Amino acid sequence: MRIAQVAPLYESVPPKLYGGTERVVSYLTEELVNMGYEVILFASGDSQTKARLVPICPRALRLDKNCRDSLIWHLYMLEEVFKNAKLFDIIHFHIEYLHLPLAARYNISFITTLHGRLDLPEYVPFFKKFRDLPFISISYSQRKGLPWLNWQANVYHGLPKDLYKFYPEKGKYLAFLGRISPEKRPDRAIEIAEKFGMELKIAAKVDKADEVYFKEVIKPMLKNPWVEFIGEIGEKEKNEFLGNAYALVFPIDWPEPFGLVMIESLACGTPVVAWNCGSVPEIIKDGKTGFIVDSIDSAIYALDKVAYLNRYDCRREFEERFTARRMAEEYLHIYQKIAKKEILLKAV
Structure with missing residues (x-):
C-alpha cells in the first residue's frame, strides 16, 4: 500500500520546537514506515523522515522570516498532491479543510483527520457542503461542533513507545x-x-x-x-x-x-x-x-x-x-476500508 501523508507547512515534520499536528504526522509516518509500508510525505523541505519526502517549501513557514503568504505554499502543495493522486492507494490529509473542494471533485481514496477545534459558527455552512466526505476525529468531544459529519472513526494520538523515559520519583515543581x-x-x-x-x-x-x-x-x-x-x-x-x-x-x-x-x-x-x-x-x-x-x-x-x-x-x-503503534494500526484499518471503497455512508 502506497500512503501519502499531507502535513501542514507551518512547522517541519517533526517540528524543531513547538508543533502538535506536525509532530503527530511524524510519529504516524515513521511508524507506518517501520511497519513496512511505502509512505510519501508532503511537508516542508527541512523535515526529517524515513519516508519519501516531497519538499514543498524550503523550510517551515512559522520560522521563515521571508515567508509573507503561507496560504500560497499550501495551495502549491495541493497542486502537487492532486497532480500525483492516482499514484497513491490512499491520501491522508492533515491540513484541516483546504483540500476539500478539490478532493470532492476527484475520484481518489482519501481521508481527513481534523486536528483543530470545530465549534466555530462559520464552519457550519462550509462543512455542510462536504458532510458526506470521510473524516476522522481525534476525540469524541471534538465532534460536538459538527456532529453530523461523516465520521469514520475516532483515533487518539500516539507517541513512540520509547520516546519518553519513565521517571518513577515525583518531582518538586x-x-x-x-x-x-x-x-x-x-x-x-x-x-x-x-x-x-x-x-x-x-x-x-x-x-x-x-x-x-x-x-x-x-x-x-x-x-x-x-x-x-x-x-x-x-x-x-x-x-x-x-x-x-x-x-x-x-x-x-x-x-x-x-x-x-x-x-x-x-x-x-x-x-x-x-x-x-x-x-x-x-x-x-x-x-x-x-x-x-x-x-x-x-x-x-x-x-x-x-x-x-x-x-x-x-x-x-x-x-x-496512546502509543504510535496503536495509532498507526487504527489508521491502517481505515485506509484499507477506504482503499477498497468501503467508506461508511453514516457517521460512527
Whole structure:
C-alpha cells in the first residue's frame, strides 16, 4: 500500500520546537514506515523522515522570516498532491479543510483527520457542503461542533513507545508546557502555584497573535517568585522537563481537541491536573492518572492528592492507550476500508 501523508507547512515534520499536528504526522509516518509500508510525505523541505519526502517549501513557514503568504505554499502543495493522486492507494490529509473542494471533485481514496477545534459558527455552512466526505476525529468531544459529519472513526494520538523515559520519583515543581495564549490559561497555572506553594516552570512559546496577551497579562505575573519562565523547548528537553515534575498543570479554558502534552506527561509517569474541558475526560482517568477539576480551589485540593498517585499507572495508561503503534494500526484499518471503497455512508 502506497500512503501519502499531507502535513501542514507551518512547522517541519517533526517540528524543531513547538508543533502538535506536525509532530503527530511524524510519529504516524515513521511508524507506518517501520511497519513496512511505502509512505510519501508532503511537508516542508527541512523535515526529517524515513519516508519519501516531497519538499514543498524550503523550510517551515512559522520560522521563515521571508515567508509573507503561507496560504500560497499550501495551495502549491495541493497542486502537487492532486497532480500525483492516482499514484497513491490512499491520501491522508492533515491540513484541516483546504483540500476539500478539490478532493470532492476527484475520484481518489482519501481521508481527513481534523486536528483543530470545530465549534466555530462559520464552519457550519462550509462543512455542510462536504458532510458526506470521510473524516476522522481525534476525540469524541471534538465532534460536538459538527456532529453530523461523516465520521469514520475516532483515533487518539500516539507517541513512540520509547520516546519518553519513565521517571518513577515525583518531582518538586509544577509544569506548564505548550503555548502562551488566553485559552491555555497560564494565568491560572501561576495562581495555582502560588496558592499551593510550589514552584511553577513554564515552557511555552508565544505566537505573534498572543504577543499582546503575553505582554499585558502574563509578563507582569512572571515576577512572581513561584514562577520560572523557560520559553519554548523542543522534543529533547521535554522528557526531563515533564519527568522531573510533580504534576503537569493543564488549566485550559477552551474545547481542547486532544492535548498532546497530556499523553507526553503520562509517558514520563507524571500525573496531570486538568480542567474539565474538551478531550480531558477522555484522556485523563480521574483519581488514577491525574485529576479533573473545575476551579482554582479544586485544583489545589487535587494537587495535594497527587502525592498518593502511582506514577507507574500513568506510564501504563500511556502504553496501553496512546502509543504510535496503536495509532498507526487504527489508521491502517481505515485506509484499507477506504482503499477498497468501503467508506461508511453514516457517521460512527
